[in-house]
Amino acid sequence: NAGVMQNPRHLVRRRGQEARLRCSPMKGHSHVYWYRQLPEEGLKFMVYLQKENIIDESGMPKERFSAEFPKEGPSILRIQQVVRGDSAAYFCASSPRGRGEGEAFFGQGTRLTVV
């Protein structure tokens, strides 16, 4: 049973470009969460999704950021018109049950660098 798979591991984008981050949850997990981590910081919650539904996006910036978790395929975190401040590590986690009711399994993260 493969773990949570994130790709790419590293992504470099110029200011104004779009960044698409992908996350395949563990097999059998229908709950996906995205977090952002700045250097020397903890993880900041962004969004919680179940298949085809956004459950909680209270941590997502209102503009330029969007997330989806389609019926088929990975979850996608999309950042439009990236700015330098978007540079961070983005982690995806999945769980078989609702968030907070058990452990979350994390991917290795995507390190986004905006130049």
Add this chain to the structure above:
Amino acid sequence: SQQGEEDPQALSIQEGENATMNCSYKTSINNLQWYRQNSGRGLVHLILIRSNEREKHSGRLRVTLDTSKKSSSLLITASRAADTASYFCATAAYSGAGSYQLTFGKGTKLSVIP
């Protein structure tokens, strides 16, 4: 805002010593979890303690929870160089948006010197 706040921010000990990290939080929680992160890697779940539990053990790990003080501690006994990592506490609390928030602190950076 951060829910869990770890203390100390950094800890350096000799191999074989015990390491204690503390976490304080502000609101009522469903459970509290500890995670470990090696440099540049994802987080690995270590242990979960529910709000009605006071202590839990897993191998060399011992976690305590004091809901009256809104605090938890993680003890790693007989530390090894391989325990060098950042340790995060995460609190699970109802967010009001139909789900629980799993909120992370800034972590404690542990260095175990061989």
